[in-house]
Amino acid sequence: MTTTPTPSALARWLPLVGRIVLGGLFCFAAFKKLQDPQGFLFAINGFKILPPHLAYTMAFVLPCVEMIAGAMLVLGVWSRAAALVLVSLLGAFILGILNVLHHGYDTKCSCFGDIEWPCTGGVGWCQIVRNCVMALFALPVFRWGSGALSLECSRAER
């Protein structure tokens, strides 16, 4: 006899998976960018969207926002807000990549530092698909909140 997961089970575990995958990926991406801010600055300049002084600031600010939001999502603190920040970033990245594709610029993503998996080579459609897939992991968090094993839950249960 098989048991189907109850809505409450889905509501507990799906957000946890989403939090760990999305938050974990962003924490890792932020770590790689902070390891090599010079390379990330070159990548930002390659998108040719921001003026130089803003690009310089963004080379440090963007990884820090990713790191804080990613860590909060993994821990389950203000999960919906953290997921909203990360999905907004993904949306901004997609717009930036579309701009690169539109103008035919030859630039690298540096999304995960020097790691180019699964998208190799320059910026392209692969990164857009990857970002869309990453954004899907935020849906359970928006729908059900933090789910299981979150600091928010444990605080509410006390």
Add this chain to the structure above:
Amino acid sequence: MATSILTRACLIAFAGILLGGVVSAFHKPLVTGEAVKPVQPVVIPQPATPANTSAQATNPAPASDVITGPDITLDQALRLYKASIAFVDARRRDEFEAGHVQNAYWMPADLLTSGQRPEAMDFLVPSQPVVVYCGGGECDASKNVAALLQQGGFAQCLIMTDGFPGWKAAGHPVATGKGDYEMNPPAPEGGH
């Protein structure tokens, strides 16, 4: 509820901005490709022939042979190439192996920024001119590598703005696969 989530999201972003500001204040300054400085004037050496050697001894270099760069034309690049000035390819590895300036060294910016020491660095001499190129057009890689090399003490970094496509289209010497210096490493001393 929605307002609360939005407010919290703004607070998270604000915290990231503050932290980013602190990190940037304590980090060593970064360079940008736009910050490539004018080079120390580079005199294009004449190919070594007995006639040139005696002429160079008596006459100063004509103005057309002095480059103040950093941007150089294909013609200037070819003359530097014939004078055995080192060429650096700043593109990705797959692009380099698909075709590069013959005898060029492969040195992308990310190899330099990630703290690794590219093998090509063993063959370059900071006191000698270096010509950097990438894919031409909207490609920034050559500017980025030139800025990093300047930061590393190379005072005469020149940028071949037409890039490899222009060089190849002009029918100048090209090679494919690994760089010559990787297959038959000569004694490291600069130039090619």
